[in-house]
Amino acid sequence: MRGERFGRLALVGGEGYVRLLKLAAVLSAVVHSMAAAGGLPPYWQSATVLSQNLTSSSSSLVLREHRKMTYPSWLWNRVTVQTSSQVLDWCEVGTKPLALPVNGFIQFYRDGDLYVVLDRKGRKHKFAVVGSRNILTP
Numbered sequence: 001m002r003g004e005r006f007g008r009l010a011l012v013g014g015e016g017y018v019r020l021l022k023l024a025a026v027l028s029a030v031v032h033s034m035a036a037a038g039g040l041p042p043y044w045q046s047a048t049v050l051s052q053n054l055t056s057s058s059s060s061l062v063l064r065e066h067r068k069m070t071y072p073s074w075l076w077n078r079v080t081v082q083t084s085s086q087v088l089d090w091c092e093v094g095t096k097p098l099a100l101p102v103n104g105f106i107q108f109y110r111d112g113d114l115y116v117v118l119d120r121k122g123r124k125h126k127f128a129v130v131g132s133r134n135i136l137t138p
Contacts, residue, residue: 042109042116047081047088049100054078079127081106086134090115090127098125 055076077097079090092098098119100106108117114126 042111044107044109045083046105046107047083049102049104049106050080050082050087052077052079052100052102054097077127078130081108082135084135086132088115088129089131091130092125092127094125 055078056074074093075095075097077092077094079092079100081088081090098117100117106117108115108127110116111126114128117125117127119125
């Protein structure tokens with residue numbers, strides 16, 4: 001009897017094999033859902049800041065309920081950084097731009113199409129890529 005049972009497990013796979021397949025499917029689903037939900041930590045990269053240019057636009061006036069309301073002016077933060085393989089031109093638009101150390105090192109990670117840099121208080125500053133070029137190595 002014992003030999004038949006062993007033979008059946010070896011040929012068909014048996015209950016242990018089915019349980020193993022179910023466990024593998026559940027683990028795969030958990031890992032993929034964590035990656036999709038952002039449960040995995042970001043991949044941090046480092047770069048050297050080559051230049052930074054801050055420009056502002058004029059304040060916008062909006063007429064609302066017979067009152068003129070002034071909104072803060074938008075600041076355009078244009079940054080050029082160099083990684084180990086390329087030079088990237090970034091742009092951040094907002095009212096509180098991030099001042100970066102020129103010729104200093106920064107750490108960032110990629111979030112979809114944006115690059116994220118954290119300031120000292122832990123706030124995220126999201127930069128869009130407006131240009132890139134590869135570094136030629138001799």
